[in-house]
Amino acid sequence: MSTLEAGGPALTQERKIVTAIPGPKSQELEARRKASVAAGVGSSHPTYIVAAGGGILKDIDGNQFIDLATGIGVTGVGNANPRIAQRATEQLNAFTHTCFMVNPYESYVEVAEALNRLTPGSFEKRTALFNSGAEAVENAVKIARKYTGRNAVVVFDHAYHGRTNLTMAMTAKNAPYKDGFGPFAGEVYRVPASYPYRDNEAAGTKVSGPEAAKRAITIIDKQIGAHNVAAIVIEPIQGEGGFIVPAEGFLPEVVEYARQQGIVFIADEVQSGFARTGKMFASEHEGIEPDLVTIAKGVAGGLPLSAVTGRAEIMDATHGGGLGGTYGGNPTACQAALGAIEAVEQDGLVERAVRIGEILHERFSELQGRYNQIGDVRGRGAMFAVELVQGDSTEPNPELAKAVAAHAAQNGVVALVTGTYGNVLRFLPPLVIGEDLLNEALDVLAEGFAEALS
Ligand SMILES: *Cc1c(COP(=O)(O)O)cnc(C)c1O
DSSP: OOGGGTTOTTOOSOOBOOSSSSOHHHHHHHHHHHTTSOTTSOOSSOOOEEEEETTEEEETTSOEEEESSHHHHTOTTOTTOHHHHHHHHHHHHHOSOOOTTTSOOHHHHHHHHHHHHHSSOSSOEEEEEESSHHHHHHHHHHHHHHHHOOOEEEEETTOOOOSSHHHHHHOOOOTTTTTTOOOOOSSEEEEOOOOHHHHHHHHSSOOOHHHHHHHHHHHIIIIIOGGGEEEEEEOSSBTTTTOBOOOTTHHHHHHHHHHHHTOEEEEEOTTTTTTTTSSSSGGGGGTOOOSEEEEOGGGGBTBOOEEEEEEHHHHTTSOTTSSOOSSTTOHHHHHHHHHHHHHHHHTTHHHHHHHHHHHHHHHHHHHHHHOTTEEEEEEETTEEEEEEBOSSSOOBOHHHHHHHHHHHHHTTEEOEEESTTSOEEEEOOOTTOOHHHHHHHHHHHHHHHHHHHO
């Protein structure tokens, strides 16, 4: 079964632009949308999709785009992956919902067993399933508070944890995520992260990982008090913040501190997890074993499913009935997750992520040699980004990021802009993308740089 069969028989693995972007049919739908969909829900690429698979998204006007976004790191196993489509279809024909809290079913247990096995740490684990990344983060905090009997939650600069009330409080960036949406949940405290590219600039020297950890720990000790802290929550590679890989040694020091102080260490691997970075979970790159891991995005190939997986004694400290939700661990989403897990393990997708990272690193390092506006080239595996600056200084250059992404969109490549300063181009290609297609997308991006900087 080839992942390239996905998206229907008409979908070829080729980039093809046959109309203006967006095309006439997309524009028509966009007009209907403006009259029917709330303005607060945006779309960075308003071309309406009718089929997708492998590395290609096909729109309603017949244009085909190379997908470097995967719906924000979700369809790593490819869109309409046959392993998922088949399992989900069978499930839909058998039964659609019972609510696991009313009548349970086997697939939920199978997903829990798989995630307990796949997450870092050989200790005894338990899993609870939810619907979205934000819901997983909220539940991880609930679980940590219940277990510790403490209230405070420590989060970091540049963090992104979601759009619900608690997770807005935990997210760093104001616009667009929080602006005007307060008041926010209390007992959330922000401390400095490790941002190697910007730490160097601000300090005029390198801030090592352990030094950055000490900077954060001092604030926890002096301004919050470790004995008040239920959880430290961190993305092992910060996603929306700009694909920031912390300096080596930062994460292990923070984990060690949490352990000494009886604080639950929660790795938010919603974006970095599930094979994306060339390991099953990004925590493995530094050998850390989080107490709890939050998992979503890539885990079910596009069906809504999330999880909290972690140490049995922490997970089991919550009273029966304290966790759950009507749809959490929906049977179709569970089947999709089982299909996605099968795809990752049997189709060698962790290795594919490593290879994609090598290609991205090579191509962008070469471009960086040509343009001093490419300030930083970073990431792990298929979670990769370039941070764009003015060139004569490290002042952020969001205009360049926007211009290159716009050139890409017009020429059939979907790429995303992100970062605290809006100056990061981030790449989350499907792990099943063909190398020729990936290289073609990178050619288009290189043209975008050449055009914008000529
Ligand atoms: C996307 C994301 C979330 C929120 O997930 P949703 O499914 O959008 O609620 C939380 N944490 C991280 C690190 C994310 O990237």
